[in-house]
Amino acid sequence: MSLEFEKELRVERTNIPGLLVFDLSVHGDNRGWFKENWQRAKMLQLGLPDFGPVQNNISFNAKRGVTRGIHAEPWDKYISIASGEIFGAWVDLRQGDTYGQVYTTRLDPSKAIYVPRGVGNSFQALVDGTVYTYLVNAHWSAEQKKNYTFVNLADPELNIAWPIPLDESERSEADLRHPMLRDAIAMTPRRTLVTGAHGQLGQAVHKYVEDHHLQGFDFADINDFDFSDAQAYKRYNWDLYGTIINAGAFTAVDKAESEQGRKSAWKANAQGPALLAKVAAAHNITLIHISSDYVFDGQVDMHDENEALAPLGVYGQTKAAGDIAVANAPRHYILRSSWVIGQGHNFVRTMIGLSNRVADPSDALDHVTVVNDQFGRLTFTEDMAEAIFHLLDCQAPYGTYNLTGAGQVQSWADIARAVFDLANGNGNAVHPVSTEAYYSGSANPVSPRPTHSALNLDKIESIGYSPRDWQKELEDYVTRLTRARR
The missing domain is CATH 2.60.120.10 (Jelly Rolls)
Incomplete structure (x- = not known):
């Protein structure tokens, strides 16, 4: 030789x-x-x-x-x-x-x-x-x-x-x-851990996994795995995992402005993602993390992925801190969304309930007020789950991607009116009001909201994912819920 x-x-x-x-x-x-x-x-x-x-x-x-x-x-x-x-x-x-x-x-x-x-x-x-x-x-x-x-x-x-x-x-x-x-027995892929399994997105990810007959998934909620607790990580052999989907977060925007809520928000939204990023970096794990429009100040009509972070309130600050921590993991996807709707408590479900009350002659409620000076698009958790697996399956470049429904940008009052009309044909019962007027006289802390929450979708579309029109999805969503009620 x-x-x-x-x-x-x-x-x-x-x-x-x-x-x-x-x-x-x-x-x-x-x-x-x-x-x-x-x-x-x-x-x-x-x-x-x-x-x-x-x-x-x-x-x-x-x-x-x-x-x-x-x-x-x-x-x-x-x-x-x-x-x-x-x-x-x-x-x-x-x-x-x-x-x-x-x-x-x-x-x-x-x-x-x-x-x-x-x-x-x-x-x-x-x-x-x-x-x-x-x-x-x-x-x-x-x-x-x-x-x-x-x-x-x-x-x-x-x-x-x-x-x-x-x-x-x-x-x-x-x-x-x-x-x-x-x-021979074929080698199975490394396992995937999903945090926040009982939340709106966690449930959507679980359904996607079941519908597509995927194997090797572990679903954990805070009672199973508190990812903001450094000691909890010792219970896992992280070399067995190839992916973490972090669907867990503190999302009570106004409660984050209280003394206890502030601590809880920082723990779940900043400290937890930082610990996940640390273990992901150490064990070559791909980390998918969900971000929010609240990391921006809402001063521009449409936010892209490169805009500087400028959160207005505690919730937005903690989410921004989590984004910064996750970005230190070499293999990461940050999926930024706004106005999330899924299987759980959310704005649309609340509006359906109020519309039903207005339609009930025995109920004294004859109208509701909804803010008309905050603008954005809904994000359905079914789409978020699909986008997550699209990023993984096509091995998209690591980084941050915006994901909401496509289509027209509207105010919360516009969306509420559409829900009322779909549920009971009583959209005229929605009375628009400014954010300042809506929260005036509130005895509890109120978080500042970004005026503009619409996210630019060009980047995620460039890797082959086409978000669906949120207004069509809203119609389907309300129809399913109202039929189930009847």
Whole structure:
């Protein structure tokens, strides 16, 4: 074996998605050679994921013909050769269309390979004293071992052309007993944790998961996992998780202005997301976090994702702080919404109830006042759930995305009038009033509201998600609720 010196660092993509082969630049002279075995910055530019290795392992293979595998472990690996040469074979054992795909190549010290989680790894030492070294991005644990999967080196379906016949090779008893591909267990994806599972968005995410028969989801509410409590994180093996959907928050806007509410809002909306971001960064987890129009002062008609944060009240301040914390997680999506409507207490349900009272001759209520100087669009939680999975499925660039319903910008009074008309045909019972007049004389603290809450949707539309018209969704929503009542 002779090394080729002074090659340019480059990457080769293979028939197995995510499996990358690197040509390394090796510098040599009469003394020996030197190489940058793993160089984060240069390799990221070539497409290596920022996989965050936490452990370095070395396998010494005393004799030519030692053969190991095929093992698929629940972590990513970066493999290189310190001395000698191997023939390597990799098999995709992940659930999906590429299950069973095989890739083979030879590796010497001038080459390396990145093996994503769930791709089975095997090799055969071609010279005595071969030293095989690899970085992994999760620590071994008994719980992790449950997620290993294997396939037999001699499976004829894989048709691997081993340079040294397997009956002449050195293999372990365990490797000899591995199942054939037809009997192997596919590697499942890392798990997803959903916080705030009982809230409006948490329920919508749960329904999406059930409707699409998705596996590997854990749903937790504050009683199961208080994500603002640092001690609660010790109960989880975070290496098992690949995604966190943070649907939990303190949303009582006016209560956030009280002494106790202020503390609760900061704990849930700022401290909690900061802890989630910390664990996401440490364990290569993708974090999805829900933001709000309240992070803006509402002085422009339409807010885009790049606008500077300028919250007016405590609730908005805590949400802005949470956004800043989450943005420190390398793999994050911040989904910014406004005027959320789902399965739970919300503005539309309240208006339906008031419309019913106005329509009831035995009830003394003959009209309601609703503010007409705050403008925006409704966001239905069903759309939010769909948008979350669209971001994940299409592997959209990480960052912040606005998501509301599409269509006309209206005031709260306009929306209330539409709800009344849809429910009972009594929209004329909605009397518009200014925000100042509505809250005048209130004995409780009142949070300042942004005048304009409409969010620009160009960015999320650019990655292929088309928000539905909120007025059509409102009609469907009210119709479902009123039919259920009757």
